[in-house]
Amino acid sequence: MSFQLIEYADASPEVRAVYDDIMATRRIDWVNNFWKALANHPQTLKRTWESLKQVMGPGQLDPLVKELIYVAVSVTNNCNYCIGSHGAAARKAGMDDAMLGELMAVVAMANETNRLAIGYQVPLDDVFKGAVMEHSGG
Amino acid sequence: MSFQLIEYADASPEVRAVYDDIMATRRIDWVNNFWKALANHPQTLKRTWESLKQVMGPGQLDPLVKELIYVAVSVTNNCNYCIGSHGAAARKAGMDDAMLGELMAVVAMANETNRLAIGYQVPLDDVFKGAVMEHSGG
Amino acid sequence: MSFQLIEYADASPEVRAVYDDIMATRRIDWVNNFWKALANHPQTLKRTWESLKQVMGPGQLDPLVKELIYVAVSVTNNCNYCIGSHGAAARKAGMDDAMLGELMAVVAMANETNRLAIGYQVPLDDVFKGAVMEHSGG
Amino acid sequence: MSFQLIEYADASPEVRAVYDDIMATRRIDWVNNFWKALANHPQTLKRTWESLKQVMGPGQLDPLVKELIYVAVSVTNNCNYCIGSHGAAARKAGMDDAMLGELMAVVAMANETNRLAIGYQVPLDDVFKGAVMEHSGG
C-alpha cells in the first residue's frame, strides 16, 4: 500500500503527459526520482511541475541565479536530495567551483548573521523600512 | 547591565575603528543598528565585519546575486531585520520589483519542494551524486 | 519603488480576476492582506491562489483537518501571519478551544521528540521502513 | 562510554516498567528504537513516554488526525526517523494513499506560503487578530 517510484512504463496517461513535458522542456530523455515519487499523487505531480516550470522559467533573473537561490534555500533547510538535484542543475547552468565556494560562504554567513540579529533582537533602522513592503506591519 | 545600541560618540577606539571601516567600505556616513548591537562584544563586531566584508566582497558572483542569496536565506530563517537590511542592500545593488517578485517565488517554491523531497524520502538519483562533493557520504 | 498592499480599486484586470475568484470561492466580500501583497507579482498571485484552492479543496481529508495541519506547520516555522490567518480559518471550520489546545500540545510534543530522535541519531526500525515510500534510500 | 540501544533483557527495572507500559498501551510485544535510545537517560524515557501517552491519548482530536499533525511537523523539521515511525502510526490509524498524498501537498503548500508571508512581511489583518489569543502582542 506504500508509495513507490513510478516508472514511465507503469505510469497512467496523465502521469506520462507530465513526464513527457518534463523531458521536452529540459531536452533530456529521463525523469529524476523526485517526479517519480510525486507521481503517487498525480494532482500534486502536475501542479508542482507546472509551478516549477513557471517559477524557474524565463524572467528577470538569470537561470543560474535562480538555481543558486534554490541551492541556498535547500542548504538552509538541510534537504540533501535538493542540494544534489539543484546543485547538478546549477552546474549545468554554469556554476563553476569558485561560484560554488562563494555560494556556500554567503549561505553560511547569512545563517550566522541571521542568528546574531535575532539573538540581539536588533530593531530595524528606519531607513531600511519599506525596502520590501511599504508600511509593512512586520 | 543589559546591552544597548552603541553610538559612535560612546564607542571605544577599537569599536570606532570598525565603524570607520564600515563607513569607508560602503561609502556612507552612518552605521546600521546591527553593528551597534554587536559592538557590545567588540571581538564579535570586528570578526563579523571582517568576515562579511570578505564574503560579500568582489569575487565570481555579482554583488546583486550575493544579496539575493542573502535575502533568500533570511526569508527561509524568518529574520525580519535581515530581510529589511539585505532587502535594502539588494535594492541598492539593482534589484527591481520584477526581480524581487521572482526571488520570493523561487524561495517559496524551494521551501515547498524541499518538504516534498523530505516527506517522500526521495532517494538521490545516481546521476546527481557528486554535483557538489565527489564520494560524499551524505 | 517598493511593494504595497494592492486594493481592489487599484488592481489590474488580471489581479481583480483572482480577487473575484477568492471572494466567490470563500463566499466573502473582502480579500485578506496576503493576496494584496502577492498582487505585486501577478504571476505569483494567480499561481499561488490556484494551487491553494486545489490543495485545500475537497478531497480525502476534512477541511478542518487540513487547516489544523496548516497551523501546525506555521507554528513550527514561526510564521505569525499564517498562524493568525489559518488559525481563523480553522476556527471557521469548527476548531473549538479544546481542539486548539490539543493541536498546540501535539505540535510542541512533535518538535520535542523530533530533536530527541535527531540528537540520539536513532536508527529507523526495519518495521517502519516503507511506511511512506517502499525502498526509500532515506 | 557512549549510548547504545538498550534491549529489554539489559534494562533496569525502572526502564522495563516504561517498556511494559508502552507495550501494554499499544497492545504490541516490542518496543521501537526511539525508546531504546532514550532509555540511556531513564528520567527522559519516563517523562517523554508519559507526556506522549497523554498528548496522543483520547481527546477532541481523532487519533489519525493527531498522527497526521505529527507527520506534518516531522516533515517540516526533516526528522527522518519521525517521518518513518509516525508515518507507520498514521498508516495503522487509517491513513490511505490518498490521505498521504493530500497530507504532503498541504505540508508543502504551507511551507511555501509561510515564506511568502514572511518574505513580503505581510501585516496581519485586524479581522484575524484574536483567532488564537485575544489581545496578543505577537
Next chain:
Amino acid sequence: MSFQLIEYADASPEVRAVYDDIMATRRIDWVNNFWKALANHPQTLKRTWESLKQVMGPGQLDPLVKELIYVAVSVTNNCNYCIGSHGAAARKAGMDDAMLGELMAVVAMANETNRLAIGYQVPLDDVFKGAVMEHSGG
C-alpha cells in the same frame, strides 16, 4: 471563544495549584505570561510545568549552563518570547555581558558551520562515530 491570558484571580483550582507550585519553586510572587497562556489548556499547563521543573532542576549540568543552552535553542528557532524569558533567567543565574557575548558568538558560529557541513555534504569521520550513540545508523 479565543484564548486569553488567565490571571490567578480567574483561574480554576487546578490551574491555581500549578501557579502556586511555579511561584513556590521559583520563590517569586508572580507568574509569567507563558503559563497564563498555557492555562487555557490545563492539561498542557500541568504537564509542561512538571516537565520543565524536572528538566531544569538539579542535575549534572549547572543551572546557568542549562539556561544558556535554552537561549541557544531559542535564538536558533527565532522565539522572541523565549529569548526574553530565558535570557532573563540566565541573567538571574549569573550570566554577565561577557558570557552573553560569547553565547551569541558560539550560537551564530554553530549556525554557520552547520550549513557548511550540510552544504558540502561532509561525510562523518570514522573516529567521530559513536560519540553520541554506538552503532547509530544516523
Next chain:
Amino acid sequence: MSFQLIEYADASPEVRAVYDDIMATRRIDWVNNFWKALANHPQTLKRTWESLKQVMGPGQLDPLVKELIYVAVSVTNNCNYCIGSHGAAARKAGMDDAMLGELMAVVAMANETNRLAIGYQVPLDDVFKGAVMEHSGG
C-alpha cells in the same frame, strides 16, 4: 570538476598552513573531513578556522559549555556531521553520559516550549524586556 576531500599531501601551501595550525592548536596529528571539504575554497577554510579558533578559544565560558551549546544548535538544525564532531569534542572536554542525557532533555524541552510560546503568540512580560538588549524593538 566537483569538490573532493583535500588531503594534506595534495594541499596547496596556504591550505597546509591552516591544516598545520588546526593540528598545532588541537595538539593532534590529523585533520577532520570538515576542513578537508572547506579546503576546496581556501578563503573560506582560512576564515572559518580563524573564526572558530577565536570563538571557541579561552573566554568567560568554559570550553565544555561552549561545546554543549554547539551540540544544542546542531541538534536543533539537524546537522548530523556536527552532532558527531562536536559530540566528540564535548566528550573530550569532559561530557559524561549524565550530562549528555541532560543536554538532550534541555534541547528537546526548549524546542517544545519555543513552539508553545510561538503558537500561543504569548506577549513578552514587561519585566523580561531588556534582559538581552535595552530598548529593543524586537
